[in-house]
Amino acid sequence: MLSKILINFPLIAVVLIAMMGLSAMVFKRNIVKILMGVTILESAVNLFLVATGYREGGIAPIFTNAPSTHMVLPTVQALTLTSIVIGVATSAMMLSFAMIIYKKYGTVDVRKIRKLKG
């Protein structure tokens, strides 16, 4: 039982972090906090990707030091790197939007900035 929880621990963490991120996105009224929610959700997804790539006792795919040619396929790590880079770009862009919104409206409260309707 305990070992099962330990093995799935990263995945449980993924679910918890994703819930935190999603609830921030849905319930917070401050744009900056919503964007923090997005970033937390991104971290959850990244953790999920890395967790799927973990092999117990696996050998890191560094050819010069590997004791044998059986190594872990590092695809998910590469995916995670890409995803982190994309996440940085997204956060930077959305935070700059938040800045402009604050400059133009004087607030970052989503209840007060609704000019778009219909």
Place this chain on the structure above:
Amino acid sequence: MTISSIAQHLPALLIAVPLLTAFLTPLIGGVNRTLRMLWVALGISATSAIGLALAWKVFTTGTVLYVFGAAAVGQVLPMDSGGIPIRIIFEVDAFSALMIVIASISAFAITMYSLVSESECSGQDGFYALLFLLVVGIMGMVATGDLFNFFVFLEISSLAGAALVAYRVDKGVAVEAGLKYALLSTLGALCVLIAIGLLFAQYNALNLATLASRLQFTTLDKIALALLIVPLAMKCGAVPMHFWTPDTYATAPSSITALLVVSSQASLYGLFRVLFSLYGHLVQFNYATFGWFVIILGVLSMFVGVTMAIPQKDVKRLMAYHAVSQTGYMLLGVGVGLAVLGNRSALNAYGLTAMAGGIFHIINHAMYKGLLFLTAGAIFYRTGTRNLNKLGGLGHTMPWTMVFFMIGALAIAGIPPFNGFASKLMIYESVFRFSPFLSIVAMVVSILTLASFVKVFHSIFMGPRREEFAAAREVPAAMIFGMALLAVVVMLFGLFPQTFIDGMITPAVTALVDRGAYISAILGGH
């Protein structure tokens, strides 16, 4: 030698050329304006030419594969890989080629139009850099044969699209719309990424064809399917996930709106690719359930879109709701095809025609909706307002814009001899044999569309000259050229539909239905 090596590397150039243009534009724009205009015109001409050449190659010689980083471009399965493709592969089949044709024609017309319509605005270097990045995103999404690569291009197109929507701050309203679009796109893309993780964790593959050949339809696969189709349906603006379209389409610069339509159609491509090539033909896959899912999305989009469009006062918002409504036709047509995919006789009797109608409608919609958004932009360019209650009498001073608007409006309403009629007729006839009720809904929606556009036409162009628009003249030649190009395509597709159906649409439908061919193109026949 040069020609043949260019022909060999077309899929890579399709991404490389617009990417290079995007990042060199600020550098060249620093020298002077004229040089930047020439550079942008050159870049988009080259991109479109490459796109059309690649599509021609696909339609004449069959699926084109391109392996990035391999010793030879066609070396899909390296010797030491154990029979699995390990590199990023572009798999351009007839359906991808059709989407590339759409993107090439639209992007060319739109950029030519932008050269004038945006010429008096500031920050042009960034504008064109983002425009080309959006083109990169669209081209990549429709050309790639790799699921993670698809995600990357989806993000590129979302980011570039959101930045362009917010580009003209417009007292903050545009930024609000951009933020909304960026948030939803990011959320959607994260769902797609989780789905990719779920699939990779089970099958050790990211290549679409390899994944398709290994799928078992486990519980995790079903979750992955939901996480793939819901965001993609959202990105193509299907009701009930359409709420971002009116804001985004209405506030973006007009030329960008026309390109965003193409980008949402690239998501539609992704949706169909996942449903047909990845999951279709699995033994456990219930065609009727998923077919009806797509059909219901389609009917809701058609009906809600058009009813929301009728009371709108802002001409671009109105057109945005019509875009939602027209997306419904594509979903309806292809959904009927999906629902009868397991039933060979029904598929041959009307399923394939319905799909052909739906897919023909994608290209038709991109052309006439692009045209309509460009005319809306032309009107805004000269009058400075998009409010239908304030506009009027422009027919006296802007005759060309009026003619192009009429062509677009008649095409969207499905009036012969324009292209909307050709595809809608195919949808009506074939859907009628599936379910007469759906066909009647589709016709009613067309009538409502016509009614809505008659109203718009009347309030913008008819009536006496207005004093406040006395200075409104016809728009400059480059903008007319952009609109004329799309108008000519609309007429050609309407006058000779059978040529285009035989040449492009039928191969695209065959490519979409034939999952085995999609897989064996990568993995070899087995």
